[in-house]
Amino acid sequence: xxxxxxxxxxxxxxxxxxxxxxxxxxxxxxxxxxxxxxxxxxxxxxxxxxxxxxxxxxxxxxxxxxxxxxxxxxxxxxxxxxxxxxxxxxxxxxxxxxxxxxxxxxxxxxxxxxxxxxxxxxxxxxxxxxxxxxxxxxxxxxxxxxxxxxxxxxxxxxxxxxxxxxxxxxxxxxxxxxxxxxxxxxxxxxxxxxxxxxxxxxxxxxxxxxxxxxxxxxxxxxxxxxxxxxxxxxxxxxxxxxxxxxxxxxxxxxxxxxxxxxxxxxxxxxxxxxxxxxxxxxxxxxxxxxxxxxxxxxxxxxxxxxxxxxxxxxxxxxxxxxxxxxxxxxxxxxxxxxxxxxxxxxxxxxxxxxxxxxxxxxxxxxxxxxxxxxxxxxxxxxxxxxxxxxxxxxxxxxxxxxxxxxxxxxxxxxxxxxxxxxxxxxxxxxxxxxxxxxxxxxxxxxxxxxxxxxxxxxxxxxxxxxxxxxxxxxxxxx
Numbered sequence: 001x002x003x004x005x006x007x008x009x010x011x012x013x014x015x016x017x018x019x020x021x022x023x024x025x026x027x028x029x030x031x032x033x034x035x036x037x038x039x040x041x042x043x044x045x046x047x048x049x050x051x052x053x054x055x056x057x058x059x060x061x062x063x064x065x066x067x068x069x070x071x072x073x074x075x076x077x078x079x080x081x082x083x084x085x086x087x088x089x090x091x092x093x094x095x096x097x098x099x100x101x102x103x104x105x106x107x108x109x110x111x112x113x114x115x116x117x118x119x120x121x122x123x124x125x126x127x128x129x130x131x132x133x134x135x136x137x138x139x140x141x142x143x144x145x146x147x148x149x150x151x152x153x154x155x156x157x158x159x160x161x162x163x164x165x166x167x168x169x170x171x172x173x174x175x176x177x178x179x180x181x182x183x184x185x186x187x188x189x190x191x192x193x194x195x196x197x198x199x200x201x202x203x204x205x206x207x208x209x210x211x212x213x214x215x216x217x218x219x220x221x222x223x224x225x226x227x228x229x230x231x232x233x234x235x236x237x238x239x240x241x242x243x244x245x246x247x248x249x250x251x252x253x254x255x256x257x258x259x260x261x262x263x264x265x266x267x268x269x270x271x272x273x274x275x276x277x278x279x280x281x282x283x284x285x286x287x288x289x290x291x292x293x294x295x296x297x298x299x300x301x302x303x304x305x306x307x308x309x310x311x312x313x314x315x316x317x318x319x320x321x322x323x324x325x326x327x328x329x330x331x332x333x334x335x336x337x338x339x340x341x342x343x344x345x346x347x348x349x350x351x352x353x354x355x356x357x358x359x360x361x362x363x364x365x366x367x368x369x370x371x372x373x374x375x376x377x378x379x380x381x382x383x384x385x386x387x388x389x390x391x392x393x394x395x396x397x398x399x400x401x402x403x404x405x406x407x408x409x410x411x412x413x414x415x416x417x418x419x420x421x422x423x424x425x426x427x428x429x430x431x432x433x434x435x436x437x438x439x440x441x442x443x444x445x446x447x448x449x450x451x452x453x454x455x456x457x458x459x460x461x462x463x464x465x466x467x468x469x470x471x472x473x474x475x476x477x478x
Contacts, residue, residue: 001094002075003068004040006058011040011075012068022068023061024098026128026135027053028106028118034073045074056142057102070094085209092127092201101132104142111145115158123189123198130161131201133168159183160258172202176261176301177225178233181254195251196221204228215249222247226273226280232299236260236311242330246280246353263302263310269348278324279355285346286315286322287336288412291405293317295412296334297325297351309335315353320408320440321447326354347414399429399445402438411448418450 002013003022014020034050045051054071061069076087095101105117114137119125129135135148148155152166161183164170172180180202189195196217197209205224210217222234235246237253248254269283285298296312303309314329395416398407407429410416419428430450433441446452 001070001090002037003070004054004058004075006062006067006069009040009054009058011037019097020068021066021099022070022097023057023064023066023100023102024095024132025053025057025069025071025102025104026095026119026125026132027104028122028125029073030106037074037077038079040074053104053106057104060102060138060142064100066099070098081209088197088209089200089206092131095128095131095201096133098132099134101128101135103128103135103137103148105137105145106140108139108145109141110139111151114145114151115154120158121187123184123187123194126184126187127198127201129155129159130165130172172204176233177203177229177231178236178254178257178260178301181234181237181248181251182256182258182260184251185253185255185257187251193217199251200224215244218250219244219247223275226275230273231262231301232282232284233257233260233262233301235299235313236301236333238331238333240331242327245355246327259304260301260311261304262300264300269350271350275355276352277355279352281350281352283348283350285343286349286351286412287312287341287346288409291403291409293320293405293408294328295325296336297353298336298346303335306335308338310338312336317408318354320404320444322349322351322408322412323447324352324354345413345415396427396429396432399438399441400432400436402433402436402441404438404440404444407441408444411444418445418448 001016001019002011003020004011030049030053032049035045035048035054039045039048045054050073054074057071058069072087072091077083103119105114105119107119108114108117129148132148137145137148137151139145145151148166152163155161155166156163162170162175165172165175180199183202184195184199189198191211192214193209193211199221200206203221203225205221205228207220207224213220225231225234236257237248238256239248239250239253241249241253243249271283274281284300287296287298289295293316295315295317297315298310298312301311303311312334313327314333315325316328318324318326395407395410397403398410411418418430427435428450430442430445430452433445
């Protein structure tokens, strides 16, 4: 770690086990030019616009008894990509380790104007606000405006960050992933990738910097978060941009997620979240809501203060197998009323929600399923009737008629088995589907464990029905 000597203005390097007491500066960069590491080691530093800021910071720190100060503009050699990556991965820890943070608000004159400062709109200053235990705000003339400890309620009102987090009384882990993301939702960075890199410290993750990857950096950040946090609130975002499947492409998607907390009223699985080339694998309950494979995936989170109303996101079964899904209608999610829901009827399933990557062009490729129309979703009354389903006739009829959507919807329930027989026939759904050549139905029933050797009254099996009726494709399936 490099530190600037407040007396000699010389930069010195320290190993991890020899770092002295130091102050640290938080500020917004001056577009007219900042003093770099190379400038401080040359003869040009005093001619740069940012030199006065460095000088005033050093004088303030020295007056407070600090021999050293860390300033990002000149203590990092940004010509070295390896050093820049190490510094960004270490920055939260460096702000946390400082004995005091001087926050310079170059566009503010009085305490009443603090909330209007550009400093509160930048991505990098979020961690600089949270990490230091002690912080003093200064105006454009380096006159003290007050300490964070005295202004924390006002700062909380400006930023949405709880007072307990600002004061250091509460650990960051007490806030859900969605809440932490929401603090950055309205902040900006000069480079798209920095929307992710500036948040690494808030989640305690490290990852390599790849400038040029654009929104993929934020996707990588969320994948790293999943490795250490089993927190479904990471998926509780709203945006018309669902190019990355279950993950958001920007912190802006979490702008309304400030009150989302972890929650689970019923038993959950111990299986962790995992990522593969196909998508994100997770355990949750699924409610079928539409005849075309549409459903609600119930997340283990809710809005704070909304008791017994977990958040559910809209998904569509891509292959009608109840295994691979795509998030749809991502511009909204539903708060599920548990008074109309019986958890035992919808078992926990291990599903995969399709992965995606933001395209280099940045254009949205909106599919016809991304926005759900009313005719694709059953009404609450219709679903209520299905919920009270006792007679398995509907399953058998759907199988015989090849109604894939209805059959899928019924099989999302735990009390509807793949081998149920209807009153009007002693035949299983599998045999009816095989007889009529409904290949997709046969695959779906087999996937749900339908018995292939079940014999009807005449001794025929699903395979023999398929053969008798000349359905070769169905015969291969069964």
